[in-house]
Amino acid sequence: xxxxxxxxxxxASQLIDVIxxxxxxxxxxxxxxxxxxxGAAKSVExxxxxxxxxTLGQTPAQAAQYEALGxxxxxxxxxxxxxxxxxxxxxxxxxxxxxxxxxxxxxxxxSEVEYREVIAEKFGE
Amino acid sequence: MDLWNWLxxxxxxxxxxxxxxxxxxxxxxxxxxxxxxxxxxxxxxxxAMAEEHKVKS
Amino acid sequence: MTDVDxxxxxxxxxxxxxxxxxLLRVLGPAHVWALGVGIVLVGEYMGWNFAVGKxxxxxxxxxxxxxxxxxxxxxxxxxxxxxxxxxxxxxxxxAKHIIGPLMAFNVGLYLVFAYTMLEAANAITAGYLFSVVAxxxxxxxxxxxxxxxxxxxxxxxxxxxxxVLATLTFNLVITAFAFIAILVLFLATSGIAGGGIMQHxxxxxxxxxxxxxxxxxxxxxxxxxxxxxxxxxxxxxxEVRSPARALPFGTLAGIMTLLIAATLTWYVSSGVLxxxxxxxxxxxxxxxxxxxxxxxxxxxxxxxxxxxTLFATLASANGCINDASRAxxxxxxxxxxxGWFGAVHPKYRTPYRxxxxxVPIALIFALGAPLDQVIxxxxxxxxxxxxxxxxxxxxxxxKWPLHSIKRGYEHPFHPVPAITLLTLCGVTFFAVFLxxxxxxxxxxxxxxxxxxxxxxxxxxxxxxxxxxxxxxxKPLGY
Numbered sequence: 052x053x054x055x056x057x058x059x060x061x062x063a064s065q066l067i068d069v070i071x072x073x074x075x076x077x078x079x080x081x082x083x084x085x086x087x088x089x090g091a092a093k094s095v096e097x098x099x100x101x102x103x104x105x106t107l108g109q110t111p112a113q114a115a116q117y118e119a120l121g122x123x124x125x126x127x128x129x130x131x132x133x134x135x136x137x138x139x140x141x142x143x144x145x146x147x148x149x150x151x152x153x154x155x156x157x158x159x160x161x162s163e164v165e166y167r168e169v170i171a172e173k174f175g176e
Numbered sequence: 177m178d179l180w181n182w183l184x185x186x187x188x189x190x191x192x193x194x195x196x197x198x199x200x201x202x203x204x205x206x207x208x209x210x211x212x213x214x215x216x217x218x219x220x221x222x223x224a225m226a227e228e229h230k231v232k233s
Numbered sequence: 234m235t236d237v238d239x240x241x242x243x244x245x246x247x248x249x250x251x252x253x254x255x256l257l258r259v260l261g262p263a264h265v266w267a268l269g270v271g272i273v274l275v276g277e278y279m280g281w282n283f284a285v286g287k288x289x290x291x292x293x294x295x296x297x298x299x300x301x302x303x304x305x306x307x308x309x310x311x312x313x314x315x316x317x318x319x320x321x322x323x324x325x326x327x328a329k330h331i332i333g334p335l336m337a338f339n340v341g342l343y344l345v346f347a348y349t350m351l352e353a354a355n356a357i358t359a360g361y362l363f364s365v366v367a368x369x370x371x372x373x374x375x376x377x378x379x380x381x382x383x384x385x386x387x388x389x390x391x392x393x394x395x396x397v398l399a400t401l402t403f404n405l406v407i408t409a410f411a412f413i414a415i416l417v418l419f420l421a422t423s424g425i426a427g428g429g430i431m432q433h434x435x436x437x438x439x440x441x442x443x444x445x446x447x448x449x450x451x452x453x454x455x456x457x458x459x460x461x462x463x464x465x466x467x468x469x470x471x472e473v474r475s476p477a478r479a480l481p482f483g484t485l486a487g488i489m490t491l492l493i494a495a496t497l498t499w500y501v502s503s504g505v506l507x508x509x510x511x512x513x514x515x516x517x518x519x520x521x522x523x524x525x526x527x528x529x530x531x532x533x534x535x536x537x538x539x540x541x542t543l544f545a546t547l548a549s550a551n552g553c554i555n556d557a558s559r560a561x562x563x564x565x566x567x568x569x570x571x572g573w574f575g576a577v578h579p580k581y582r583t584p585y586r587x588x589x590x591x592v593p594i595a596l597i598f599a600l601g602a603p604l605d606q607v608i609x610x611x612x613x614x615x616x617x618x619x620x621x622x623x624x625x626x627x628x629x630x631x632k633w634p635l636h637s638i639k640r641g642y643e644h645p646f647h648p649v650p651a652i653t654l655l656t657l658c659g660v661t662f663f664a665v666f667l668x669x670x671x672x673x674x675x676x677x678x679x680x681x682x683x684x685x686x687x688x689x690x691x692x693x694x695x696x697x698x699x700x701x702x703x704x705x706x707k708p709l710g711y
Contacts, residue, residue: 055697057568065571068691072570072683073594076346079679080602080610083672093286093513112435113507119528120510130517131509135287137447137667147666147673154677155620161688162333167711169334172698174707180372187380194384194391195592201394202589205578214576216253217566219320220702 054172093133102128256321257582259398260473265466265483267405268555270490271548272348272462274411275355277491277498278545279514280608282521284455286512287668288448290503291441293512295449296456297499299657301492304460306654307619308488309644310626312481315467316641318703319476321584322563323467323556324618324625329567330703331629334695336621338569338687339680343618344468344560349591350611351462352553353598355546356382357607361519362543382599389551390592393558396581397472404551407544412494414541418522419497422505422529430529431504440508447667453657454612454664459495461615463487464622465552468559477641501525515605554588554595561587568694569687609669613676616665620658623651632708 060068099106102124104114109131117127206214284293311324320326325344329337360378367376392400420426442448466484473479502511502521505528510517518524526538562584565574578585598607630647644650665673 057694057696060568060571060694062573065573068571069590071686075679075683075686076594077597079675080598080606083675084602084606108439109507110435110438112432112438116436116505116507116528117510120506120524122510127510130513133509133513135444135451135668137444137451139667139670143670144663144666147662147670150674150677151662154681157681158335158339158684159332159624161684162336164333165335165688165692166333169697169701170708170711173701174711178372178374180367180370180374180376184377184380187384191380191383191387194387198391198394198585198589198592202585205580205585209579211576213253213579215566215572217255217575217577218252218702219322219326219563219566219700220704 055168093135095129095132096134097132099128099132107131254577254579254582256471256577256584257397258472258474260401260469260479262473262479262483262486263405264398264401265469265473265479266487266490267401267408267548268469268552269463269466269484269487270412271404271408272351272465272552272556273460273487273491273549274408274494275358275545275549276458276461277415277494278411278522278542279358279520280458281455281495281498282502282511282518283458283514284452284512285503285508286514287444287455287664288450288452289440289443290437290499290508290511292444292449292452293456293503294496294499296452297459297495299453299660300456300459301495303457303619303654303657303661304463304491305488306650306657307464307622308484309650310622310654311464311467312484312642313640313644314626314629315470315484316477316481317638319470319473319480319641320563320702321468321471321559323470323560324464324621325560325563327467327625327629328621330701330705331625331632332621334569334692334700335684335688338564338691339684340618340621341560341564341569342680342683343614343621344465345557345591347611347614347618348462348465348553348557348560349595350598350607350614352386352550352557352595353602354604354607354611355550355553356385356595356599357604359385359543359546359550362539362546366539379600383596385547385550386554386592386595386599389547389554390588392551393554393588394578394581394583394585397469397555397583400551400555401469404548408548411541411545411548412490414537415494415497415522418526418529418534418538419501421531421534422501422525431501433504436504436507443508450660451664451667453661454668457612457615457661458608459498460488460491461612462549462552462556463491464615464618465556468556471559481642498522505529554591557591558584558587561591567700568696569691572694606672609665609672610676613665613669613673616658616661617676617680619654620662623655623658626651632710633705634709637709638705 104124107124284296314327315323318327318330323344325337325341328340360382363381364376364378392403422430424431466480466487470476470480502525505525506518506521511521520542523538523542526534561574564570565572565587574587574590576586627648635643
């Protein structure tokens with residue numbers, strides 16, 4: 052197999068490559084944020100009016116710790132009652148699995164092609 | 177001016193100082209050594225040396 | 234190459250392939266331990282408690298131990314491969330030799346992002362700590378956190394720039410302090426040394442598993458936070474004096490330290506703080522060990538754990554700068570990234586251009602994005618990396634069976650750790666999906682785009698055969 056000689060990369064081209072990578076990275080982080088798709092928020096399903104430690108479901112021992120931390124039942128209301136919503140759709144789950152599998156398939160496939168070339172040149176055929 | 181105001185300014189000042197020190201040293205280094213020397217590091221030196229020493233003996 | 238003397242102090246790191254200036258080999262096993270544990274220990278001081286919020290205190294303990302199994306597999310696999318492929322870049326170089334260039338490029342990016350995001354998260358936390366101290370000291374106006382965030386990043390980058398030995402010795406001292414602080418807190422509050430304040434049974438009553446079984450799965454997402462970053466020990470490979478011995482030793486000692494620290498942390502925090510408060514890391518307990526110390530009523534413990542928290546964030550950010558810059562440098566050296574980054578400072582012997590370049594990147598994340606978002610990106614990049622490791626070790630053993638090359642360390646029970654690791658990664662993907670499915674897909678979308686960019690454009694600048702640098706025989710099956 053012929054020995055591959057890579058082209059020399061100029062300063063400007065190097066700079067452009069770095070800028071492309073930075074833009075992609077910042078994009079991956081901030082696009083979900085801008086679209087408002089980010090994060091799992093907790094919410095209070097059934098608020099309790101005039102909460103006491105008993106109606107918030109706290110035993111005296113638990114209430115004592117909250118008081119030691121400086122909470123009143125009113126102040127701790129949201130903190131104690133907020134819950135995550137773990138319901139999900141099967142379609143979304145299958146989409147995620149498909150995306151992950153596709154991704155690993157893609158890199159393993161391309162890597163294998165490039166790897167064979169590396170081994171062929173290194174160990175000379 | 178409160179103590180913490182001063183600390184804020186001190187933090188800005190120190191950040192600039194550390195940043196400038198790195199930037200100046202970086203430019204000085206880049207201009208006083210050739211690019212060939214600076215980027216001459218190669219992977220796997222230790223392994224290569226161990227091999228060649230074995231071959232020699 | 235007869236003029237090369239590897240025992241020479243002045244020529245250290247300079248070798249036969251034309252390396253005139255290389256990284257300095259000065260580190261011992263203790264530094265490797267400090268690098269690995271230093272990055273992670275901050276996870277005990279803050280962040281892990283989100284797992285409590287995801288599924289309750291028991292779920293967090295189960296997640297802690299399952300994540301512990303996951304990371305023990307990671308540490309075993311890493312120790313074997315890296316004791317053989319000892320080079321800056323760690324898993325990136327492993328992937329390049331074992332799976333192929335595109336995988337290596339992806340792994341390199343996982344590393345840089347996981348560490349740079351973690352560094353940003355640490356700087357945000359340190360800024361927050363300063364503001365807490367200011368308000369505790371009676372400062373009325375809200376403190377401007379930005380100069381402190383920038384100072385943390387600038388100071389640690391400067392330290393890294395000036396040399397690896399000072400950087401990791403600094404890490405060793407502050408990491409040891411933070412670890413001892415956890416031990417002292419445990420001894421002082423558990424009742425072993427008298428005066429216990431633990432009341433697990435009373436606090437768990439009625440809230441054993443608030444979300445049921447799915448809460449345990451969901452807790453795995455932040456269960457990773459107990460240990461995330463221990464795999465970074467491999468980045469020091471080119472700077473330790475004897476990689477084949479120091480890397481497995483430092484890494485395995487590190488994971489043992491963390492298993493102890495994680496379990497003790499869970500024990501003291503969940504025995505004092507009610508789970509709803511403990512599990513809300515934003516409105517509730519930002520720093521659970523510190524809050525535990527506050528409730529102990531001892532001023533000495535409050536100070537000890539306050540400094541422990543600050544030191545843990547600094548140690549973590551410091552290790553992250555070290556690891557991210559090594560990975561970036563290694564990719565530059567191979568022309569996977571512009572070759573300009575592959576430079577070593579002739580006096581300090583550090584990859585100085587990579588260190589400087591990553592400073593503004595870390596600042597963008599630290600000043601521009603919310604903390605949970607940054608943490609999630611860090612966890613996701615880490616998770617993609619852990620999914621790569623079982624593939625890596627299976628192919629490593631297949632292409633170079635045990636007798637074909639000399640390994641510094643061979644991990645037992647292959648392929649059980651690899652399969653366990655892959656299964657646990659699957660569970661964690663599901664846990665991330667429950668809360669942050671959109672980010673997961675956005676992140677993978679990003680990696681797909683970058684992979685295409687690499688394969689069709691960037692790879693033309695890479696030397697083909699020469700990037701395979703290990704003195705190994707030809708892999709089986711090629």
